[in-house]
Amino acid sequence: MIRDPKDLQRYTPQERANHWVVGISFILLALSGLAFFHPAFYPLSQLFGGGTWARILHPYIGVFMAFFFVLMFLRFRKLNVMTKTDKEWLSRIGEMVDGDDHNMPEQGKYNGGQKAMFWASVVCMLLLLVSGALIWRAQFSPPIGLVRFAAVVHAVAAVAMIALIVIHAYAAIWVKGTIRAMWYGTVTRAWARQHHRAWYREMTGK
């Protein structure tokens, strides 16, 4: 749907679909994984048809998500290269969190925070995939020391990644006019000018 022909295209339909596939898989993984994480969350396994089903499904959803995450990584990696301005932006992230972003350094398509989030997700995802395979008893039986180490890595990386993604989703809710980029693929010019000035100029020539 085209809301306003002047809106700026931020994501193609393929990019949006890819992001949603990863997002939905991630939610399923977090819910089923937390069920094993601590008894307080065990009731979450009911969402998957009980503990045994959660145990069976979780790793397969993981492998599925990992595949689509790789595609997403290939799509976005070039846009997420850190620059000097990004580092400056990150050093002043306090002002942004405080709600006053008017004096923040000019940002391209992604700001320093988004790029940091991207690379942190890549690292967590890699750790989760490798450690997840190592603790997948139904498929593999690696040496016990490795399994114990992987169990710790998987739990730590999962907590880190869930926290990251909560922040990621919250940032999109907080900055009004952002979520539509994942529905329509477009953002308003004013949104772009305020939050990603350099990208705005690149797109509009202004």
Added chain:
Amino acid sequence: MALQSLDIKQRSATTTPAPSVRKTVEVAKLIDVSTCIGCKACQAACMEWNDIRDEVGRNYGVYDNPMDLTDKSWTVMRYAEVEEKGRLEWLIRKDGCMHCLEPGCLKACPAPGAIVQYANGIVDFHEEHCIGCGYCITGCPFNIPRISKEDGKAYKCSLCSDRVAVGQAPACAKACPTGAIQFGTKEDMQDYAAKRIGDLKERGFDKAGLYDPAGVGGTHVMYVLHHADRPQLYSGLPADPGISPLVSLWKGFAKPLASLALGAVALGSLFHYVMKGPNEVSKETEKEVEKEGSQ
């Protein structure tokens, strides 16, 4: 294996206290390696009582058969040939669950009630609650639990909890022709072991002793060993078993803290929104964009 009339002391993935008003005396099985002749009557009795028949496998030219514990072989005899002071010694150890006082399997298990420890010390798997994740294998310092390929559940020796509940000794103890397997209260077994050890020492095994490792709080299956200073001689019995520090880290206090931290991140986000308000595009920017558009 099945539910029965024994008091429960500890239950996997359960954060509230287990019923603990009734007290029972702790039981133990004592395996006297020095009087075991390796006849495997205990292995056969275990199959018989528990109604499990492992697949008939291959013979690898050694006495060990089957070669390892499986979901259907809850106890196996392990045969080690060791040279001591120029003499060949045949050290035969009945391997199986040690029924630890501090069981790593139970600590690791994420499914509520899949592993229980009875007040009498027996550690039992309740397969109807087991989800088949294999965490118990990761937690066990003795490499005991096995996941069945048929039903995806974890199995191991139950110390015949069903027999013990009605005042019977485990099937293996009943079947042993030499009395190498004794069963009774833990205290009685320790006393009995002391006699056996005294006897062994008189016969020249001056390092004879009881294997009741403190690293797991003691066990409810104990061995009398002729070489208690070197348990590894007995087909790799660990000298100083304990729950791995990695398992303690994985299952320790960090988890409730991490759960709280996740809650704090979610609530923190909500309150950030409530206190700072949404980050809207400013009217000023909107006007500027309109101006630029009309140029």
